[in-house]
Amino acid sequence: MTTAAVKPASMAQALQRAMRDAMAEDPTVHVMGEDVGTLGGVFRVTDGLAKEFGEDRCTDTPLAEAGILGTAVGMAMYGLRPVVEMQFDAFAYPAFEQLISHVARMRNRTRGGMPMPITVRVPYGGGIGGVEHHSDSSEAYYMATPGLHVVTPSTVDDAYGLLRAAIASDDPVVFLEPKRLYWSKATWSPDAPSAVEPIGRAVVRRPGRSATLITYGPSVPVCMEAAEAAASEGWDLEVVDLRSLVPFDDETVCASVRRTGRAVVVHEATGFGGPGGEIAARVTERCFHHLEAPVLRVAGFDIPYPPPMLERHHLPGVDRVLDAVARLQWEAGS
Amino acid sequence: MTTAAVKPASMAQALQRAMRDAMAEDPTVHVMGEDVGTLGGVFRVTDGLAKEFGEDRCTDTPLAEAGILGTAVGMAMYGLRPVVEMQFDAFAYPAFEQLISHVARMRNRTRGGMPMPITVRVPYGGGIGGVEHHSDSSEAYYMATPGLHVVTPSTVDDAYGLLRAAIASDDPVVFLEPKRLYWSKATWSPDAPSAVEPIGRAVVRRPGRSATLITYGPSVPVCMEAAEAAASEGWDLEVVDLRSLVPFDDETVCASVRRTGRAVVVHEATGFGGPGGEIAARVTERCFHHLEAPVLRVAGFDIPYPPPMLERHHLPGVDRVLDAVARLQWEAGS
Amino acid sequence: MTVQELPGAAAYRPTPPPAWKPRTDPAPLLPDPEPYRVLGTDAAAGADPELLLRLYAALVRGRRYNVQATALTKQGRLAVYPSSTGQEACEVAAALALEDRDWLFPSYRDTLAAVVRGLDPVQALTLLRGDWHTGYDPREHRIAPLCTPLATQLPHAVGLAHAARLKGDDVVALAMVGDGGTSEGDFHEALNFAAVWRAPVVFLVQNNGFAISVPLAKQTAAPSLAHKAVGYGMPGRLVDGNDAAAVHEVLGEALARARRGGGPTLIEAVTYRIDAHTNADDATRYRGEVEVEAWRAHDPIRLLERELTERGLLDDDGKRAAADAAETMAADLRERMNADPVLDPMDLFTHVYAEQTSQLREQAAQLRAELAAEGEAR
Amino acid sequence: MTVQELPGAAAYRPTPPPAWKPRTDPAPLLPDPEPYRVLGTDAAAGADPELLLRLYAALVRGRRYNVQATALTKQGRLAVYPSSTGQEACEVAAALALEDRDWLFPSYRDTLAAVVRGLDPVQALTLLRGDWHTGYDPREHRIAPLCTPLATQLPHAVGLAHAARLKGDDVVALAMVGDGGTSEGDFHEALNFAAVWRAPVVFLVQNNGFAISVPLAKQTAAPSLAHKAVGYGMPGRLVDGNDAAAVHEVLGEALARARRGGGPTLIEAVTYRIDAHTNADDATRYRGEVEVEAWRAHDPIRLLERELTERGLLDDDGKRAAADAAETMAADLRERMNADPVLDPMDLFTHVYAEQTSQLREQAAQLRAELAAEGEAR
């Protein structure tokens, strides 16, 4: 294997590359959505695919999300492997019935006769100064829907590896792309892309002994930064990047919490009814006697996503993470 | 006040009566949905309303849930108070975008200028032998949507009182009606209906000292039965009926758990990503040092709702509740 | 003064908006002003006697099937049954117009079409008996699962047809939906995608007058449901849905058109739901017997029987043979439905994902333990 | 042989399906074969000079507004701006055709219509500046919040119009949507409800050729978007969307029809988006300069200016006066948008519910403490 020149790549480029490689390897992979063809997507994530593979393989659809996902269901019924783009998080809502009532259930409905190897790409989350409806974190809806996998990368490498795995999966995957990390870079060899990651494995991004930060997607860099800052205050924080919300990697998460005895869940989605509740509850169920303090949550407020000029007050930042860490009852502990 | 003859009434009748009284008192209350007029609804909950108030006040709409809720938004903009029926839980999904992107956000979007006094009635849950799509417990979706109230009665009295409160509320309320309790009865005087309940207050249905069962809607009778059964095994269980999932009554719930030191959350919705995660997490955050054991959850399995002949294996019954109670680490406790 | 009356409308100077071009001519897309009919009209002379006899046998069988399935609900052998009594011409013609390689997308009311297509009635009724959500392998039979959420199967049919065309396969999809279902957004999106993609798909709307209790007049103000076609740029066809020969012919033309790359067609078949919405419904709450009686006179079996009899193609022996065959089917169905299906509760966890998650493995273990304990307790 | 060609089609025996009745005649619902125009045609003679001059002043102001708002994005004063340059005739005519008591339902691209209707441009631009989601009181101005999720505002307009009619108020709703938006299910459901309810609502589709990068040909195969109307049983009208007089006239007729109880109308205005989708978009990726140039020649201001000049209603002084007025507006807008808006982060919690929940009270307290700490740190 020749080692190609290592150069910086953005998460958007890694995602594009994942689709390109998947399309090249497997003629049943079809990309479809609004503006994914000629334009290459509003975030340029599908840039060049229509040119390389033709409009039948990378298709600008009519503007109708239920129609996009609904026709993808039919295409999957016939053996294709559709990769559907929802232009923004909030614009996936019109496709909700198709997602819940069909995509998530078709395999089960047909006793395995009709699997749904569909990847639904959803750019999600805030922090990009988007106006209303352009910054939702909608993962709680998907997590509460049995039959779906829910995956979200936080690094350029994972963006490639997880999207390849999602497309290769015989089950539907809601693939949540953290918008504000699209332009994050890594030195990356586009000629030797990173490994395809199995779906369902969390990863320890930073080992630590004092407490565990459990997080995913756009909040991973926030937690890494918080862990650095905490180090100077004497806390050695472990950061677990979930990568997959469904299936959930109980093993990795609980191993970490049992080791540290304390945990904070961090995400951008609203706190109430958000992913953190499930995560905190299952960690507590499994690690109760290892916990020195309740598992705390740092999340978006329980409000509609704010306008751009106020979003910084809503988004969980380093300070809020550190505040939560400080509230982990250190005085009482071991 | 004359005391009318006390006679048995079903939950369906109490709900009908709540709409009827609201319509009689307030000419801006309009009932709308599929088959709500001439037929009186597939569960007869709107029986007689079209006849009494005319088809303009109780309207058979075209068959389109997004259209129903979307036009209700417009009617609310003009000062009406729509009460919308979604025929079954799963058939509310097409209206999801209108619900999330408009109903829940319009007040906030307009700084209070355009409140959305809409009640969305959703018959929900299983146990009625319904075929696919007729038994979903979709409350997790609504709970994760700031701007909505989410309410569900478990008794005939609350059905009346809470629906009156929902219709009177200036905010949107997703009113979840437990299908399998529609025919549950209470001796009830239809001439002196029960009190209008403020939204957001849980109620202790059965006081107890050993542990708290936190539940709502269709699982309340299950928990009451479990508590009776547990008594014979020496456990004195307290049963808290949440009644309102949003706003959540932290005060009542936590007071109970602090008293008993142990808790089990019981609901029909799937466990993973379901309401129980939020409930267990927030109780743990608030009552950690009072807890003798982790808050456990008894919920539906993480699967699409089963076909009628298998649903009994899915639904949390008395035995599963008792099993969970038994796992509350009694040996270790005080 | 309306736009069309304006005197100057004909005298444009030659500067219309530059990107605007006169597009397809709408005229050929518009449906006939009246439902197309064959039986009892001169067109009947052109109909193939063998086809008519096949349709007849299937109609008789279909009616018997409806009666039997309804009876099974009373015996508690079906959770629910949405009868297609009165609509058998549509069900039968839909199944018989398709080639074996084509795909059928039925709604919950269309078990009969699946049965006529060759599916074992016991498999077709699985959903309604309640032992599983689908009782057959859709790919083996090229019949999509019976669809309950209204109109959601239509984009599936479009996607499948589109995929088949991309692959170069000679496959057409036939999607069935009710009059009420045409009000759903998914109807609109599906038809639009189909037309833009020129997908080989045919949409058959059975306008049976009601969506549960809601009559057509509260569902639409359109001249006909077939008129919706022009808004998508596809032809709309209006047909007497109780005239099996007419439905078969119109469907055949639309399927042929799709097959030769001509794109989708929307067909409205005007028919009537003779029974209540399902066995659980009380139709007397929203409609009168007079209306039902008028439609009984226009019964699909009667229409075809009269034609066949007049033309000397059917005599009492023939009728008896058809009835006997139907009776045999019904007896077999009754007998097999009276056996309790063998169920394995562990199936609840088997097909949620290709590979069971650790969470589902835990839950499966829990249920297995419970079942074992139950077994011991017995 | 198509259905229509069938020889027997005329010779029905008198037994059509009993419930089927010929419904509305579709003919009057069908749009003209070409976009209706006034300017440069004989119809112009009938146009009111005063109206034309009002339209002209508003167009000039509108163009200046678009240019100014676009400039504000470059200065970082707006988060994003979807320009309506080239589409001002639709924006202006929509606002001016409405009565004060009527309601306007704009999309994100229609701030100009709101401004022409009388809204302060700073308020109209609040969403796009990013200080709040809506910058005005919808009830005060009878302008619904600018709507971003495509076509979702259409059922709102129908519901409001329906409510007004039930109340006996003389109020019509005008709902604006783009060509891309017509593909959404909400478009379909809204038009259907409107027609069934005969709601006093008018739907104005600005067909500007693109939905971001997707051209109309990938959006629909319909003869025209106006042809969709017949499928709902309402009239469809096709109009040159760059001809302010024509749009105003067609809108006026439709509004009058709605007002007198005649029900909804669907209007397709054929126009063109001269600028990119928004300032963030790069239109060169999907279209050529030639096409844009052709449309620049069909510019709405030019069309009207030519008419007014030819008829002696506008001279250089008049042009200058219009330009000056527009410049004053732009200067004022620029100045006021250059001031930083005063924001209170605590507003995040104020309007989520009528009454703050205990959860929100806790969270508000948290933010208040953080802000206090931040203040001290400074």
Ligand SMILES: Cc1ncc(C[n+]2csc(CCOP(=O)(O)OP(=O)(O)O)c2C)c(N)n1
């Ligand atoms: C999305 C959705 N909404 C509501 C229902 C409940 N429902 C079942 S059948 C029915 C009426 C359907 O009428 P129509 O489409 O005319 O079909 P028919 O029953 O007459 O065959 C309704 C409202 C459903 N199945 N799906």
Ligand SMILES: Cc1ncc(C[n+]2csc(CCOP(=O)(O)OP(=O)(O)O)c2C)c(N)n1
């Ligand atoms: C439901 C929904 N899906 C996607 C989008 C993203 N989006 C914003 S504008 C746009 C194109 C709209 O085109 P059109 O309706 O023609 O209006 P125009 O922008 O041309 O005015 C898209 C896809 C959206 N706002 N809402």
Ligand SMILES: [Mg+2]
């Ligand atoms: Mg029907």
Ligand SMILES: [Mg+2]
């Ligand atoms: Mg457009």
